[in-house]
Amino acid sequence: MIHPIPAGTRDVLPDEMRELRAIDERLRGTFEVAGYGEIWTPMVEYEEVLRAGDDNAADAAYRMFDDHGQVLALRSDMTIPIARVVATRFAVADEPLRLCYSAHAYRTVGRKTGQQAEFMQTGVELIGVPGEDGEAEVVTLTLSALENAGLARHRIGVGDGSLYRKLLAALDVPDDAHRELLDCLSRRDLVGLERRVDALGLARDARDLLVGLPERRGGPEVLDRPDGPAAEALARLRGLYEALEARGVGDRVILDLGLVRDLGYYTGAVFELYDPAVGFALGGGGRYDDLIGRFGEARPACGIALDVQRVHIAQAAEEEQR
């Protein structure tokens, strides 16, 4: 007799569990030592709370009703619940808040893609530190947490989630074309993007910028070109890069002008973590200065979440290399 478990979920047996716990403890240990206190929130939230944070309820996969007919959803990330906590429980605090977590989250995944609908996330949120100071702190901390977990070859992609949107507005691209172009970018369809930009009949410079910018990734040289409408965002990225270099992690940074994150709450810098042993990103995050304001008084904030199972795959590969 077969007793199946839901698609995208799994059982973890003792050998693997021991290793997962060890990695989680190293990650969380690094965060705790840096002054980030661990926080726990309910696994179920009212769906409208998730929707207040992101139009797609951050891709929540499982919904149910409570005894009053209210729609509940299993949390799809920890950032929205933490934004809710900060706005309600820490409403009077004005000092920076440093929070970390280690918890399961649930998201929609395609069937048979081998991706997990239930996944364990360990991450940090830094509230009340605006600009590159906050971003440099969480990036540096995450990189050293991964190092403590046994990784050696990990890198972080750093971009600006609002860059392309601003570019479209600055280059007078008609409003009705924005959505299609942004969709192409988030689907990583660069062929479709080029075709649609060409169809707009823009001036050569504008066309080249819209087509070429998403392909620019690498060291600080990607910021060198004087790109009129993008100049302000590029200057901000340069500031962040310099702050990261000053903290000694410049060689782990990949500046990526095409980096976009699917979640709608990011307002500026966005991050994605990579390791050569894993075909998927290990995690990601960014700055979300408007999110807490949707639940109460606005406060600048940024954070990063890591997928512990993927970090485990990278760590196991690293062990094999030695």
Place this chain on the structure above:
Amino acid sequence: MSASGLTIAVPRGALMGGTLDLLDGLGIDTAGVRSNDRKLLFQDAGIVTMRPSDVPTYVEHGAADIGITGKDVLLEEPGRDVYELLDLGFGRCEMVVAAQSGADPLGEALRRLGRLRIATKYTHIATEHFARTGRQVELVHVKGSVELAPLTGLVDGIVDLTATGKTLAENGLEVVEEIVTCTARLIANPVAHKLKAAEIDAIVERLRANAQ
């Protein structure tokens, strides 16, 4: 590690010749692949060969850094998280709706029975096409020769890929609608696209230069 520094997923079948010619143009040695029909993995050249529809799977998971496959495969599985970097131009074919020549079996089925029965291997593309054009459809998923389905009365028409229309004509079918033109595409794993940016960009630039 191969000369290109990358693992390349090469499709077997109709796109294989064009793909290997393209790799030759990049200075990648494909002689071994051409001379051995059964071997699948060619470590020195950095080439792995597979069905075109498996290419996005290997690339998405990072088992191959880049790959070549048809746009039809990418349209059929839009959820795959891969970069689509270049339209390579070769392997051109048309995704079409076809039905038996002469009478109008599709129009007749829609008018009298309120829906079309369509056989296809491309259920996602077919669903989207008929939804977009406002027609109800009953899809029959077949795996082998789709052309047989309307001849036996299983369905009213088919959605399939055709290059010359020869197979359709030989089975008494004709194209009634063109859905989309499909060509070979270069795709890349999102992590490789960042970590091996220089290697991937070198290939993209040379392919772009060759195309012009």
